[in-house]
Amino acid sequence: MEQAIKISRILSKTTSQQNDNCYAVFWIQNEVGGIEINKTLYKNVSNAVFFLNPTFNWKILKKNTSTSSGYVLLIPKQILDHPTFKNLHITEVRLFSANEIPKINLSPGIEIRIQSILEMLDELLSTNLKHREDAILALLNTFFVYCDGKCNIKSVITDNNAKSALVYKFKKSINQHITQYHEVGNYANILNVSDKYLNECAKGVLGVNAKHLIDEQLVMRSRHNLKFTDKTIKEVGYELGFSSPDYFSYFIKKHTGYTPSQLRKS
Template sequence: MKNDTITISKIVKNVSQKYNEGYYTVCWVKDEIKGLEIDGVLYPNMSNSIFFLDKKVNWKLYIKDDNSNSGYILNLADEVLSHPLLSKLHISQIRMFNTGTVPLLKLSPGIEKRTQAILEMIDELLGSHLNNKEDALISLLNTFFVYCDGQCNIKTIVDKNHTKANIVYAFKQMVDQHLAKSHEVSFYASLLNISTRYLNECVQEVLNVSSKNIIIEQLLIRSRHALKFTNKTIKEIGYELGFSTPDYFSYFFKSQTGVSPSELRKSVTS
């Protein structure tokens, strides 16, 4: 991977990018900015948000005069998103970097801290001369994109007339809130006062994945984060995520990822 295939910079001044500059861009706006203009459309007074900008769009970012650090801009070349680890994600280029609509994540305070930590590590790694730097960068990007996909709204604004999209949006919010209570699709269908079959139909049509996949994805996101960034025991993590026994948690994690929780933790600390 060439040195310029991944670049990252803090948002400390007005910045712009033209469609022919060849990079996909992840723009994380932390502190409030004056606005982000995309193909002539201004999104004013944005804060605590992530934009995914296709390389075919023109965009300009306007910061406030008193802002010393408003977030990060991460630029990625084609070959980065084509990496085997990233290409396996169902949050593909089509879903993430879409010229028809601009995917936007609104972040809660807790998610904001995790986002900042990942981007700061990417910034630090890019300026280092560590061995296996490329592998570490791809791993961080994978964690970032998987986490984003789990938290992402279906659209920046859900169409009030699109009933199925609203149902799926509500489902994802409920999974985020009640994940430790239940891992069963039927539980969330009951909360929504619809049948399990209809919920599955809605999720498949809107997101092109199964309802169960959404639940599994959230469990894996939270598992990985806890294993990598906390000192909680595997037993504690399993119980906090709603697994009945540590053995069942380990079985679930290994069946989904190919490695056990202890193996993942060991790989991070070694």
């Protein structure tokens, strides 16, 4: 890599960059007052990933806290020409659009993986390990794959879409309450909207109904607990809020094609 990828945590009150021929990726986690891009200030930018091409000058305005507010990743233009990224169609999926500023709200489960990828990138960039460059490119490739995942909510920074905001809150709520609530009505009550409107928003933003998002989270957690813990099938089902082992088995078979014991062995 003739010009290196750079990664840094957002710690200073003002973090800025003036057109250094690098693509910029921000993962804003919290405590940021706004992002100024080409002298336009955008507020309400927390809990999202943003992608800027080198034509944009930018400044992150952090609130007065000592903790990190996220990460800035600077990627030299020539690195995205590497064969590693040839199948990602980065231009086609508009991650680095010339005219818009893509914004992605990460699904709760994806946030954890993005954090791990960025921490590993940071670690690798500070070492001289053998095959370091190959590992860095592989991690960057994985980062883009996760960001382009269908479970995330994609929009643009200028989009103040109320439906996208509601679906993001819905997905966060599922992550918090999935062991208690499995029905759309429970979450509609939490969010103070009707079942019908919540379904309409989920369909419009992600192309699936609200129940699908709940079931998706249940399947993901069930699969993880069955394959990576020593809990019994009965324990996994009860901990995820299923009323009986039989109903848990029915649910898993319906959504995966396997019984819980088959899934555990697969």
